[in-house]
Amino acid sequence: MDDFDIYMDKFNEKARKYIPPKEKWTPVEEALYKPKDLYRVPLDEAKKLQLDAIKYSFKYHYENNQFYHNFCKEHGITPDDIKTNEDLKKIPLIPDKFFKEYPSGRDFATWLGNIYTGKLPKIVIKQKNPSYDDVIDAFNEAGIIVTYSSGTGGRHTFIPRDKRTFSTTEYTAAKSLLTMMYPLWEYDAHAYLMMPDPRVNFIYAGKALDIAYDLVKNVNAAITQRVTTKLISMAMGGGGGLKGKIVRYAFYRESKKTIDRIVDWLKQREKAGDKIFLIGAPYLIHFVIEQLKKEGTRLDFGENGGVGTGGGWKIHEHQRLPVSEFRKEVEEYLGIPSKYCLDIYAMVEGNGWMVHCPEGHYLHVPYTYYKAMVLNENFEPVDYGETGRFAFLDAAAFSYPGFIITGDQVKLLERCPVCDRPGPVLEPEIKRAKGEDVRGCAEEVRRMLTTDLGR
Amino acid sequence: MTKLREIKERGYIPPKTMRNLLIAGSLAIGKVFITNISDIRKLTKNSQNFKPQYVRPPRRYELPKYREGMKYCDSDEKYLRPTLYCNPRAPEVIALANELGAFKKSDREFAEAAFEFCKRKLTLEMLPLDSVENTLRRGTGTCLHEISVFVALCRAAGIKARYKLYSLTVIEAWEDTLVVDPLIKKWSDAMGYFMLHGEGEAYVDGKWVVCDVGPTPERQAASGIPITRFGEDSIGVWTSAIPGTIMRLESLPYGLNAMMKLVYKIAPATVDKVNVSILNMIEKGKKILEDKGEENYDREIRKTYKPKFPETMLKKRQEIVFE
Numbered sequence: 129m130d131d132f133d134i135y136m137d138k139f140n141e142k143a144r145k146y147i148p149p150k151e152k153w154t155p156v157e158e159a160l161y162k163p164k165d166l167y168r169v170p171l172d173e174a175k176k177l178q179l180d181a182i183k184y185s186f187k188y189h190y191e192n193n194q195f196y197h198n199f200c201k202e203h204g205i206t207p208d209d210i211k212t213n214e215d216l217k218k219i220p221l222i223p224d225k226f227f228k229e230y231p232s233g234r235d236f237a238t239w240l241g242n243i244y245t246g247k248l249p250k251i252v253i254k255q256k257n258p259s260y261d262d263v264i265d266a267f268n269e270a271g272i273i274v275t276y277s278s279g280t281g282g283r284h285t286f287i288p289r290d291k292r293t294f295s296t297t298e299y300t301a302a303k304s305l306l307t308m309m310y311p312l313w314e315y316d317a318h319a320y321l322m323m324p325d326p327r328v329n330f331i332y333a334g335k336a337l338d339i340a341y342d343l344v345k346n347v348n349a350a351i352t353q354r355v356t357t358k359l360i361s362m363a364m365g366g367g368g369g370l371k372g373k374i375v376r377y378a379f380y381r382e383s384k385k386t387i388d389r390i391v392d393w394l395k396q397r398e399k400a401g402d403k404i405f406l407i408g409a410p411y412l413i414h415f416v417i418e419q420l421k422k423e424g425t426r427l428d429f430g431e432n433g434g435v436g437t438g439g440g441w442k443i444h445e446h447q448r449l450p451v452s453e454f455r456k457e458v459e460e461y462l463g464i465p466s467k468y469c470l471d472i473y474a475m476v477e478g479n480g481w482m483v484h485c486p487e488g489h490y491l492h493v494p495y496t497y498y499k500a501m502v503l504n505e506n507f508e509p510v511d512y513g514e515t516g517r518f519a520f521l522d523a524a525a526f527s528y529p530g531f532i533i534t535g536d537q538v539k540l541l542e543r544c545p546v547c548d549r550p551g552p553v554l555e556p557e558i559k560r561a562k563g564e565d566v567r568g569c570a571e572e573v574r575r576m577l578t579t580d581l582g583r
Numbered sequence: 584m585t586k587l588r589e590i591k592e593r594g595y596i597p598p599k600t601m602r603n604l605l606i607a608g609s610l611a612i613g614k615v616f617i618t619n620i621s622d623i624r625k626l627t628k629n630s631q632n633f634k635p636q637y638v639r640p641p642r643r644y645e646l647p648k649y650r651e652g653m654k655y656c657d658s659d660e661k662y663l664r665p666t667l668y669c670n671p672r673a674p675e676v677i678a679l680a681n682e683l684g685a686f687k688k689s690d691r692e693f694a695e696a697a698f699e700f701c702k703r704k705l706t707l708e709m710l711p712l713d714s715v716e717n718t719l720r721r722g723t724g725t726c727l728h729e730i731s732v733f734v735a736l737c738r739a740a741g742i743k744a745r746y747k748l749y750s751l752t753v754i755e756a757w758e759d760t761l762v763v764d765p766l767i768k769k770w771s772d773a774m775g776y777f778m779l780h781g782e783g784e785a786y787v788d789g790k791w792v793v794c795d796v797g798p799t800p801e802r803q804a805a806s807g808i809p810i811t812r813f814g815e816d817s818i819g820v821w822t823s824a825i826p827g828t829i830m831r832l833e834s835l836p837y838g839l840n841a842m843m844k845l846v847y848k849i850a851p852a853t854v855d856k857v858n859v860s861i862l863n864m865i866e867k868g869k870k871i872l873e874d875k876g877e878e879n880y881d882r883e884i885r886k887t888y889k890p891k892f893p894e895t896m897l898k899k900r901q902e903i904v905f906e
Contacts, residue, residue: 199893223890231828231897234905241900248902507890533890 129311136164139306142315142343146299148292155180156523159497160296165307166494167485167549174551177496179213181523186210186219189529193245196222196529216499217509221519221533224477228283237263240274243528244288248272260284264330272527275335277476285476290527297479298339300524301472304481304494305407305436306343308470312434313405318346318397320390322408325349334408336474344405348393350386350412390416391423394462398427406462410437410471414449417461428463435464438472451489451556473558477532479524482554488546490553497523500552502540503533512542512552535560593666597836600828604750605838608778612842616849633851637858640865642722643704647682649674654686655739662743662786666834669731671738673716685740694744694785694792695813697736701783701796702811705729707861709854711847712840725843726780726797727835733783733796743786746835747793749818750828751780779839782817784831791831795820800877801868802861808888810881 130138140147147161159181163169169177187207189196200206203220210216230239237253240263249270255262264274273294276284289297306313323334326349327341341347394416397404406413413435420427435458455466467486474481480498482491493500501509502516510516518538522530539555590596597605655677656663665671671680683696708723715735718728730746737744783794795811798821803810808821818824847854872880 194898195893195896198896199891202891221890222893226892226895229824229895235897237903237905238897238900239895241903242896242898244900248900251903252906253903254906505887 132310133164135311135313136307138315139303139313139343143299143302143339145342146295146339148295155184156497156526160300160524163496166300166304166496167307167483167492167551169496169551171550174496175213178499178523179216181497182216182219182499182521183207183210185523185525185530186521188526189245189531193529195242196220196245216521217501219521219531221507221521221531222529223533224285224475224535227285227287227477230286232260233257236260237266240267240286240288243286244272244290245527245529246290260286268330273330273335275330275476287476288527289525293479293524293526293528294336296524296526297336300479300494301336301474301481302339302343304483305470305472308483308486308492309434309436309468312403312431312468313343314403315343315345317344317403317405318393319344319348319405319407320393321347321349322390322406322412323349324351324353328353337407340405340407350390350408386412387415387419391419391425394420394427395425398429401432404429404433405436406434407436407438409439410449410454413437413458414454417457420461426461426463430463431465431468433462433464434468434470435462436470436472438474455489471556473554475534475536477534478520478522478530480520480522484556485544485547485549485553488544489556490541490544490546491556491558492544492549493540493552493554495551500540500554502538507533512540515539518554518558593664594832594834595667595837597838598830598832600830601748601832601836601838604778604828605842608842612846633855635851635855637855637862639708639721639723640706640862642720643706644700644722646675646719647678649678653677653681655680656741658741660743662745662833663738663741665738667837668712668727668835669715669735669738671735673714673735675716675719676732676735676739679719680736680739683736683740685736690740690742690785691787691792693740694737694742694787694794697733697740697785698783698794698796698813700736701729701733701794703799705732705796706799706865707797707802709843709847709857709861711844712835727839729796730781730783731835733785733794737783737785745784745791746781746830746832747784748779748781748830748832749824751777751818751822751824778842780817780822799865799868801865801872803868804871804877804880805864805868807884809885810877 148157153161155177159177162177190200190207191197199222200220205218205220209218227243230236234253234257237251237258241248241251249272251266251270251272253263253266258266260276264276267274267288271291273289273291274286275289276286319340321334321337321340323337326335326338329335329351390412394404406416437454451471455469458464458469459466466489470484470486471489471491472481472483473491478498480494480500482493482500484490485492499521501519501521502514503519504510504514504516507517509519515537517533518536518540519533520530522532524530537559541553541555543550544553655672657672658664663671670676679700680693680697683700684693688696704722705718705728706723707725707729708721709725710723710728712725712727715728715731718724718732724732734744734746780797783796784791785794786792792814793816794813795815795817797817798811800810803821806821811817811820875883
């Protein structure tokens with residue numbers, strides 16, 4: 129077994145195209161790439177990294193983003209007001225719903241351009257009345273990746289990420305998960321992404337895991353076609369007339385086949401003694417296990433398998449799968465120990481990945497570049513140990529201001545009650561705050577593939 | 584008969600944004616109708632035997648009597664003249680404007696009095712558009728009826744006034760009140776937002792002041808939101824405008840009423856349900872305000888109801904080229 133430093137060196141070697149040259153590092157890159165383990169940085173050192181990174185990021189957005197500059201002026205806050213870690217709480221926070229308030233057609237492109245911080249590359253919109261997908265494609269051609277997610281209200285959240293921001297989010301997603309899964313990862317393994325193929329999709333359900341193709345030799349994705357915004361609305365919404373019905377039926381058929389394909393794949397991998405990773409929507413993994421149960425099959429990957437889940441825990445419209453129960457069934461039917469069955473909490477508006485620790489399954493915050501906060505009903509930060517609305521300051525968002533108030537209700541603890549990592553953690557159960565839409569990328573995938581597969 | 588020139592000048596022809604909205608709204612409702620033909624047939628059939636549950640509440644005010652010689656503004660200037668559904672020279676409007684202090688109070692004071700009257704005395708009821716006189720006689724109407732009364736009162740008093748209209752999404756409590764029937768749900772789902780809402784704007788002390796006359800304090804209390812004041816926009820308080828849809832108009836344009844009439848004709852039970860739901864909401868809010876007192880309620884809720892939103896911008900970016 130490699131020691132941790134060698135393990136991370138190997139990871140950084142495979143992920144090197146995601147790491148900018150050192151001479152270009154700003155305080156943000158220092159906080160992201162310098163620590164080998166983002167969750168074990170001594171608190172004093174982390175405090176300095178965090179302050180420098182977020183201060184730098186705040187100043188950058190204040191100076192290069194007109195709407196955010198105006199917003200800060202309304203709050204009477206300038207970069208000069210941020211001197212200490214305590215001052216970070218003064219940074220004006222944007223409600224996540226703001227990113228759902230967009231127009232259609234050409235105005236949508238202009239809206240995205242106004243969300244964007246800094247100079248855009250040249251973007252050519254050819255259509256007279258472009259759809260959202262047309263605009264996303266035009267931005268993508270120019271090197272801006274517009275990822276999206278959707279609430280049940282049918283309004284997407286659109287976030288424009290430049291290459292720098294996108295590389296960062298991919299790198300930190302992988303680094304966060306593989307750090308916690310130490311020493312499981314090696315390149316010569318097999319992975320199944322339980323999500324739309326990130327190489328052809330912009331739906332945030334997994335887009336950041338594009339990096340998986342560089343880190344693991346053999347990668348498969350559950351949904352191989354392009355899932356456009358139009359397709360999502362037809363598959364999720366119940367609209368779309370006959371075409372919508374056909375789309376929903378096709379998704380339903382496809383999801384049945386997908387489960388069979390994954391079960392076959394798992395059997396082959398176990399037989400060959402391969403190392404595997406299952407990453408993505410828990411509900412899909414749950415239905416794979418249900419299929420194994422039906423067949424009376426138990427697989428035994430042991431310490432040769434890892435499961436990384438994310439995006440929410442609904443398995444049916446009104447049924448939630450308890451996370452601990454999920455770990456039990458993974459252990460029972462796949463033989464993968466619970467230390468390698470970890471959940472990830474993240475959202476389309478951010479680039480921080482809160483990952484379970486293998487010891488206690490608390491969600492650890494990457495505190496060198498990302499400040500997690502809990503707000504009370506007056507939207508004021510409260511102390512550790514209190515439950516409230518989750519908010520964060522994310523220095524890794526270069527192309528849009530990543531200072532966000534979410535619709536999730538969490539409890540933030542100063543440190544993990546189980547493991548010895550020094551940074552803050554979230555209690556594993558995340559709920560939606562009162563009055564917010566149900567959301568989560570796994571929930572989107574579940575609703576798209578519809579359907580009560582297990583019934 | 585309305586002259587062609589008047590139609591053009593006063594903006595009775597829907598502007599492009601409104602035309603797009605009307606088309607989108609018609610297509611969405613058309614789609615709902617086509618894909619739910621059997622349900623619509625049932626609705627139409629039921630409408631023949633339908634017994635309304637909604638009882639219009641009594642008017643919240645005494646309508647003052649019009650007397651010959653009452654002062655009013657008869658200017659033909661833009662924003663002062665009569666427009667569609669909004670006749671500032673109707674006797675009911677002139678009488679009320681005089682009672683509210685027209686030509687005695689300053690423009691700001693009068694506009695504020697007209698705002699308070701429309702906001703507190705007119706009750707929301709879903710029904711097709713008609714004249715301001717009818718609205719004043721009934722004491723009820725949609726937000727468009729209510730804005731028209733506000734605009735007419737201001738114009739009668741010689742204060743320029745106009746409509747601010749836009750497509751919107753609303754807070755959950757309002758959605759729960761309005762989307763009480765599968766037909767409405769399907770319509771709003773098909774569009775992804777509500778087609779139209781608006782506010783009045785009065786030109787006071789050299790600038791346009793927005794007046795959210797639509798929701799009564801009771802309805803705002805029932806939704807757990809602040810009671811919007813003179814000069815305070817509903818956008819950001821209880822609505823979110825779909826960017827690019829905000830229109831500022833001298834008149835309500837043609838075409839708006841057709842859709843409302845159609846829904847009213849085909850699905851009166853649906854409209855009835857919405858109206859009952861609105862009255863329930865008002866009752867709920869009334870209790871909250873009686874318990875807490877309006878001032879206390881408003882002060883407390885303003886501290887907690889929502890975080891501040893940045894203003895959405897649609898400033899042209901040179902780097903984005905439209906071919």
